[in-house]
Each structure stands twice: as C-alpha cells, then as structure tokens.
Amino acid sequence: MRIATATAVVLALAAGVAPSAVAHERPTTGEERPTVDGYWRMDGYGSVLALRNGILQEYQTTSVSCLKGDSARRTGDGRYTAADGSVLTLRTGPGKDRASLSFDSSVGHRALRRVQALPHDCTRPAPKGPRAAFDVFWQSFAENYPFFAAKGVDWDAVRDRYRPQVHADTTRKDLFAIFSKMVKPLHDAHVAVIDGKRVYAEVRPGTVMPSKKLDTKVKKFIEKRDLKHATYRKDFAGGRITYADLPGGQGYLRISGFAGYAPEGAPFAAHLAELDRALDTVLTKDRTRRLKGLMIDLRVNGGGSDALGIRIAERLTDTPYVAYSKRARNDPADPGKHTRPEPIRVRPADAPRYTGPIAVLTGGSTVSAGETFTQALMDRPGRTVRVGRPTQGVFSDVLARNLPGGMAVWLPNEEFLTRTGRTFDGTGIPPHLSEPVFTKEEFAKNRDSAFDRALRVLSAR
Numbered sequence: 001m002r003i004a005t006a007t008a009v010v011l012a013l014a015a016g017v018a019p020s021a022v023a024h025e026r027p028t029t030g031e032e033r034p035t036v037d038g039y040w041r042m043d044g045y046g047s048v049l050a051l052r053n054g055i056l057q058e059y060q061t062t063s064v065s066c067l068k069g070d071s072a073r074r075t076g077d078g079r080y081t082a083a084d085g086s087v088l089t090l091r092t093g094p095g096k097d098r099a100s101l102s103f104d105s106s107v108g109h110r111a112l113r114r115v116q117a118l119p120h121d122c123t124r125p126a127p128k129g130p131r132a133a134f135d136v137f138w139q140s141f142a143e144n145y146p147f148f149a150a151k152g153v154d155w156d157a158v159r160d161r162y163r164p165q166v167h168a169d170t171t172r173k174d175l176f177a178i179f180s181k182m183v184k185p186l187h188d189a190h191v192a193v194i195d196g197k198r199v200y201a202e203v204r205p206g207t208v209m210p211s212k213k214l215d216t217k218v219k220k221f222i223e224k225r226d227l228k229h230a231t232y233r234k235d236f237a238g239g240r241i242t243y244a245d246l247p248g249g250q251g252y253l254r255i256s257g258f259a260g261y262a263p264e265g266a267p268f269a270a271h272l273a274e275l276d277r278a279l280d281t282v283l284t285k286d287r288t289r290r291l292k293g294l295m296i297d298l299r300v301n302g303g304g305s306d307a308l309g310i311r312i313a314e315r316l317t318d319t320p321y322v323a324y325s326k327r328a329r330n331d332p333a334d335p336g337k338h339t340r341p342e343p344i345r346v347r348p349a350d351a352p353r354y355t356g357p358i359a360v361l362t363g364g365s366t367v368s369a370g371e372t373f374t375q376a377l378m379d380r381p382g383r384t385v386r387v388g389r390p391t392q393g394v395f396s397d398v399l400a401r402n403l404p405g406g407m408a409v410w411l412p413n414e415e416f417l418t419r420t421g422r423t424f425d426g427t428g429i430p431p432h433l434s435e436p437v438f439t440k441e442e443f444a445k446n447r448d449s450a451f452d453r454a455l456r457v458l459s460a461r
Contacts, residue, residue, distance in 0.1 A: 259304025303368025
C-alpha cells in the first residue's frame with residue numbers, strides 16, 4: 001500500500017501511501033451500514049486486505065507468494081491510521097461486497113471486492129532462501145509492471161538469464177547485485193531495489209535525479225541571477241516553495257517538491273496546511289488581480305504528493321476541469337489490461353485564484369508528482385506554456401513489495417492519461433519551447449535560458 005517519491009527512492013527510504021480507481025460509498029437507507037470486516041481483494045495492485053478487530057492488514061500476493069505488507073489501526077468511522085501517520089479511508093458500496101479505499105496524501109481510489117478467505121499461500125509459512133526471493137521479485141514485475149514493451153525489455157529472457165545464477169548459497173550482496181542488473185535496462189526512476197540503507201535506482205539517460213545538493217546549488221543561482229531585482233521574495237515550507245514579484249508585473253513561484261512541507265513525522269494535514277498558508281500569502285486578491293503573468297519553476301522537483309499539486313491547480317482556475325485520469329494494470333497475465341480510468345478533477349478553490357497566463361519551467365529533474373502537476377496544468381483553461389526540457393517520465397504511485405529474506409522492491413503499476421488517452425511514461429512531458437536547463441555551460445556563462453525565455457513569453461502577452 002505504500003508509495004515513495006522518486007527523490008526518496010534514491011536519497012532516503014521515506015514513504016507515503018497510494019491509490020487508484022473506483023466506486024464511492026452509497027449511503028444506506030434505513031439499514032445498518034454493511035460491515036467492513038472480512039477480506040477484500042483490490043482491483044489491481046496485487047493485494048488482499050484483511051480487516052479484523054479494528055486492524056487493517058495488507059497481504060502482497062503473486063501467483064507464487066503471499067507476504068504481509070503494511071497495517072493500520074482504525075481511528076474513526078471507516079478511517080485507519082498507519083504507523084507513519086498516513087490516513088486511509090475505506091467506504092463500502094455499492095452493495096455489501098464492494099468498497100473503495102482512498103488515501104489522504106494521494107488522489108483517486110482503489111476498488112475492493114469482498115472475498116471469502118485469504119489466498120492459500122497467505123495461510124502457510126512464506127518461502128525462504130535466495131531462489132524464493134528471486135521468484136517473488138521477478139513475479140512482482142511480471143504481474144504488475146506495465147511498461148516492458150515500451151522499454152523494449154523481454155522480462156522472460158531476463159528471468160532465463162539470471163535465475164540460474166541464484167542458488168542456496170547466493171549471498172545477500174550478490175542477490176542485490178543480480179536484482180539491480182535485472183532492472184537497470186528499464187531506466188525507470190520509480191523502480192528501486194532496497195536492502196536496508198542500500199538502494200539501487202536508475203534515471204532516464206541524460207537526466208539527473210533531483211537531490212538536496214542540486215536543489216541548494218540551483219536555488220542560490222536563481223536567487224543571485226534571476227531574482228536579484230525582485231521587489232518581494234519569501235520562502236515557505238522549509239524553503240521548498242519560493243515566491244517572488246518580478247519587475248514588469250510577473251510573478252515567480254518555485255516548487256522543489258510536493259513533500260517535506262512540515263516537520264518529519266507530521267501528518268499529511270500539516271503539510272497541506274503549510275501549502276495553504278503559502279498560497280494564501282502569495283495569491284491574495286490584490287496580487288491575483290495585478291499579476292500579468294506567473295512563472296512556475298519545477299526544474300528541480302523531487303515529487304511527493306499528487307494531492308498537493310491538485311491543491312495548487314485549484315488556485316489557478318475559475319473553471320472546473322479534468323487534470324488527468326489514472327488507471328492501474330490489473331491482469332497478471334496481460335500487461336495491456338487495466339482498471340477503468342478514474343478522472344481526477346480540478347475544482348476552483350474557495351479562495352483568491354490566479355487565472356492569467358502561466359509559463360511552467362521543466363527539465364529532466366522534474367520527477368513524479370512534479371510531472372503529474374505539470375500534466376494537471378496541460379488542460380487548464382487559459383493557455384499554459386511549458387519551457388525547458390522534457391520531464392523525467394515517471395508518474396505512477398510506487399508499489400512497494402516485500403521479498404523473502406528482508407529485501408524490498410519498488411515499482412510502478414499505474415498510468416496517468418491525458419484526455420486523449422496518451423501517457424508520457426518513459427519520454428516525459430515535452431516543453432512547448434525548448435531551452436537548456438542548468439547545464440555546465442549555462443552555469444559557467446551565468447545564463448538561465450529557460451527563465452529568460454519564459455519571462456519574454458509572459459511579457460509579450
């Protein structure tokens with residue numbers, strides 16, 4: 001049930017929660033609400049939930065395995081809270097054998113259907129040893145990963161090549177190395193092999209994963225070069241959000257992530273409150289009226305919560321619209337089958353809103369929720385122009401899978417669709433106007449071509 005931002009995959013093992021598509025609760029009429037206790041299989045995601053005595057327990061299943069996943073304790077009507085503070089909401093309906101699961105830090109729902117019992121593999125001891133770990137690792141990708149064809153990877157051939165190298169005496173270090181070699185050709189920043197503090201992950205060739213070091217370097221560069229004549233500047237959310245008024249009537253909003261807005265361990269509501277504080281401070285009635293243009297800089301953005309991105313989009317429109325639709329792979333034998341796409345909607349906020357021209361700056365270090373936010377602005381009423389380089393190309397929530405022996409793997413299993421059914425996984429979202437982004441030459445010559453181009457575009461409107 002857990003997800004992680006792309007930055008966390010590489011830099012730390014910080015995780016959140018995830019979802020996907022489906023039905024909502026229908027109120028009962030004069031009857032007691034159906035009990036949620038029992039067993040529920042998700043549509044997609046390879047998981048079964050057991051709900052008993054106020055505890056929600058996840059079981060991660062494949063055709064060859066069943067391992068315990070996360071758990072949460074009931075803290076309200078249909079609400080469950082996990083050890084990391086994540087809040088899950090389970091609603092029954094339509095009917096007593098269907099339900100939906102949602103998560104406070106993400107968007108969409110997961111469909112649940114009641115089953116009579118746990119799979120047989122869940123009632124017996126989990127398999128042990130390196131071969132068992134290999135089989136669960138391989139099968140988790142085979143049943144959930146949607147992008148083998150797009151990546152040009154024959155996963156059956158990968159198994160045939162590497163399984164003979166695994167035996168009873170294979171060391172943990174060697175097994176980690178084998179797993180890393182297996183996923184390297186995917187170049188997928190939402191894929192990670194994890195063994196304690198050791199993490200292996202790859203990014204799209206020619207791109208750089210966002211990091212604290214890169215973010216600090218870029219922020220100092222922008223403040224010194226681009227914002228030196230700003231008439232107003234303020235940081236929010238521990239420095240992850242910066243706003244400045246630029247000469248000429250344009251605004252500049254830099255967002256380096258959609259996570260980490262509140263102290264570590266704080267509930268999602270605290271992060272949302274900090275974002276709202278920033279937006280209420282910046283998007284005042286006066287400023288939203290007088291701004292001639294707004295530049296949103298996502299060029300170094302490590303991702304996080306898609307819900308926070310939708311929250312910002314709600315302050316940038318007067319008209320409801322669909323940001324994107326989500327679907328998940330849901331047939332272990334057929335990577336071409338998915339859940340029904342669930343539209344994720346942007347509804348105008350009950351607060352001052354900016355509805356004028358926007359220029360969005362992106363690059364290869366725009367990752368995960370930074371990309372879903374970029375996608376959420378593509379159909380925003382009123383033209384939005386993208387400037388820079390294509391984004392990283394990873395959109396799905398991250399599906400966390402435990403392995404026998406204690407290692408884990410993270411992988412994507414969802415697609416984010418445009419209104420025409422297109423996805424940008426692998427390639428990233430392209431800019432309308434191409435400009436270099438934080439190259440060695442740009443730094444050496446004190447240039448920020450994407451910023452300057454965006455400023456010219458906004459000034460010409």
